[in-house]
Amino acid sequence: MNQERLHNLQKQILLHGLDGVALMPGPNLAYISGIHTHVSERPLLLFVPADDDPAIVIPTLEAMKAEAAGIAPDRIFAWSDDEGYTGAFQQACAHLELSDYLLGVEALHMRVLELELLKRYAPGLQTAHAEPLLMHLRLHKDERELAAMTTAVAVAENAMHRLLPRIQIGMSEKQVAALLVQELLLGGAESIAFGPIVSTGPNGASPHAIPTERRLAAGDLLVIDWGCFVQDYPSDITRTFAVGRLDAAAARIYETVRRANEAGRRAARPGATGRDVDRAARGVIEAAGYGEQFLHRTGHGLGLEVHEPPFIMEANTEPLTVGNVFTVEPGIYVPALGGVRIEDNLVITPTGHHCLTTFPRELMSVG
Numbered sequence: 001m002n003q004e005r006l007h008n009l010q011k012q013i014l015l016h017g018l019d020g021v022a023l024m025p026g027p028n029l030a031y032i033s034g035i036h037t038h039v040s041e042r043p044l045l046l047f048v049p050a051d052d053d054p055a056i057v058i059p060t061l062e063a064m065k066a067e068a069a070g071i072a073p074d075r076i077f078a079w080s081d082d083e084g085y086t087g088a089f090q091q092a093c094a095h096l097e098l099s100d101y102l103l104g105v106e107a108l109h110m111r112v113l114e115l116e117l118l119k120r121y122a123p124g125l126q127t128a129h130a131e132p133l134l135m136h137l138r139l140h141k142d143e144r145e146l147a148a149m150t151t152a153v154a155v156a157e158n159a160m161h162r163l164l165p166r167i168q169i170g171m172s173e174k175q176v177a178a179l180l181v182q183e184l185l186l187g188g189a190e191s192i193a194f195g196p197i198v199s200t201g202p203n204g205a206s207p208h209a210i211p212t213e214r215r216l217a218a219g220d221l222l223v224i225d226w227g228c229f230v231q232d233y234p235s236d237i238t239r240t241f242a243v244g245r246l247d248a249a250a251a252r253i254y255e256t257v258r259r260a261n262e263a264g265r266r267a268a269r270p271g272a273t274g275r276d277v278d279r280a281a282r283g284v285i286e287a288a289g290y291g292e293q294f295l296h297r298t299g300h301g302l303g304l305e306v307h308e309p310p311f312i313m314e315a316n317t318e319p320l321t322v323g324n325v326f327t328v329e330p331g332i333y334v335p336a337l338g339g340v341r342i343e344d345n346l347v348i349t350p351t352g353h354h355c356l357t358t359f360p361r362e363l364m365s366v367g
Contacts, residue, residue, distance in 0.1 A: 001033050001054065001070045005137065012133040013050040013104065020049040020096075021104035021130045024114065027304035028106060028134050030232065033069045037062055043085050043114055047096055055096055057088045089117040098122035104130030135309045139301070140323035146347060148233035149302065149325060152189075153345055153356045156228050156235040159183035160359060169218060169243060169367040173198040173211035180226055189228030193236060193306050197225035200243065204339035207296055207331060216367060218244035221254070221338040227306065234306050236327055237357055238343035242365045253290065253332050254340050254363050260284035260330035261342040261361060264298055264312075268328065268346050268353040274299075274316030281330040290332045299327040302345055324348045325356075 009032055013021060023029040023046040025037045033046060033054070042059040049055075055075035056066050063078040077095075079088035093099070099122045105115065107129045118125055141149070162183050167176055177198040184192055199209035201220040209223075216222060220243040227236040240254060264281030278298040285294045299312030302325045310316060310324055320326075329343030345356040 002031075005032050006048070006054070008137055009048055009133070010050055012136060013048070016104070016128075016133050017102070018050065018104045018128060018130075018133075019101045020047055021134070022047050022106075022110070022114075022118070024106050024109040024111075026106070026109050027308075028109075028138075031138060031304055033071075035065045035069050036232075037065065039109075039111070042081075043089075043111075043117070045089075045092075045114055047092065047098075049096065052096075055092060057085065057092050059085075086117065090121045093118065093121035093125075098125050100124040100126075102126045102128060104128050104133065106130055106134070138303055139309060140321065141303060141325050141347065142323070145233055145303070146323075146325070148231035149235065149345065149347075150356055152193075152228055152230040152233055152235035153237070153358075155188045155230055156184065156226060156237055157357065157359045159187045159189070159228075160224070160226065160237075160239070162187070164241075164364070164366055167216070167222075167241075167366040169216050172213045172215050173200055173203070174213060176216070176222075176224070177211040180224070184226070184228045189230065190232075191229045193227035193229055193234040197223060197238075199223045199339070201338050202336055204240075205333045205335045205337065207333060207339065207341065216243050218367070219247060219250075220244075221246065221250055221340060222366060223339055223341055225341065225343065232304060234302060235345060235356075236302055236306050236343065237345065237359060238329055238331075238341045239359060239361075239364075240340045240342060242363055243367045244365060246363075250337065250340075251363070252288075253334065253337075256285060256288040256290060257330055257332055257340040257342050258361055258363075261328060261344065264328040264330060265344060265346060265353070265355060268320065268348065270322055270348055270350065270352075271319050273319055274310050274312045274326075275314050277312045277320075277328065278314055278316075281328065285330060285332060290334075293332045293334055294330060295333055296331065299329050299343075301326045320348050322348050322350055 297313035331341035
């Protein structure tokens with residue numbers, strides 16, 4: 001259990017008027033407790049009261065993780081496959097006196113299964129969304145987190161440098177994606193951050209395209225969005241390449257996105273807002289006449305999750321502060337022609353920002 005993070009969480013619980021929070025398997029559970037597991041048919045739930053020690057409902061086969069995290073034996077409600085989990089939930093609800101509790105829950109992670117069990121065994125239990133206080137804790141990255149993301153960026157960029165000479169006209173998007181995953185894993189990635197986006201030609205007009213059997217052809221724009229996890233933290237990078245030579249229209253779009261990316265990065269500093277960065281990047285694209293072809297926000301936060309606050313968008317008027325990490329990734333997407341996106345990972349520093357990504361933004365050709 002990370003005692004500093006636990007203490008900070010309990011302070012936030014009190015500030016938000018809650019009696020405690022319940023954490024599902026996932027990033028918040030790992031952040032507070034160091035327990036790594038995944039959502040499955042075996043429910044697991046960590047309870048963090050505002051003024052008491054944590055407790056956990058956990059499958060017996062995972063119970064050693066709770067012990068290693070320092071949770072007291074009498075607060076570990078373990079259950080076996082033979083006996084089932086309902087008894088453990090009933091015992092935990094009674095022991096923690098959750099009836100009439102105001103419990104913060106992860107609206108984006110908790111399932112109906114866990115919520116119904118809590119409601120069944122804790123009559124009068126009320127719930128509230130815990131995301132605001134949890135995201136407040138994770139918004140500012142410490143030195144260890146920044147070091148992990150710096151390494152994740154380096155692993156991802158090195159993999160791309162090794163991949164580019166292997167890309168040939170006639171390869172399919174799926175083949176390129178497979179080679180990229182191979183380079184990431186062989187180059188030090190613990191896992192990939194997401195299935196790589198590799199899209200060519202018209203497919204690139206879909207920002208979240210998935211690799212297909214379409215083959216690279218001369219004159220295509222090739223969008224590659226990739227990243228990896230190192231020590232639990234991700235990188236998330238996008239670059240767009242020319243397959244052979246581009247025509248004038250595609251080259252103009254590329255240069256517009258490159259300048260928009262530069263403008264967005266330039267706007268990133270303490271006190272600026274997500275809106276400020278979004279407007280800086282979006283303004284370049286709108287001035288070039290492609291405003292309607294910029295289909296998404298300019299960026300998103302990066303941390304234990306690939307998408308988390310702060311979001312770089314018009315609606316975000318919260319000031320950026322030291323330790324915020326986020327992407328700047330403007331794009332233009334033109335049906336029948338394709339798309340261009342250039343994505344970098346930034347951290348806010350006392351004097352401005354530091355760009356974790358160093359991969360060239362000048363147009364590069366492959367094939």
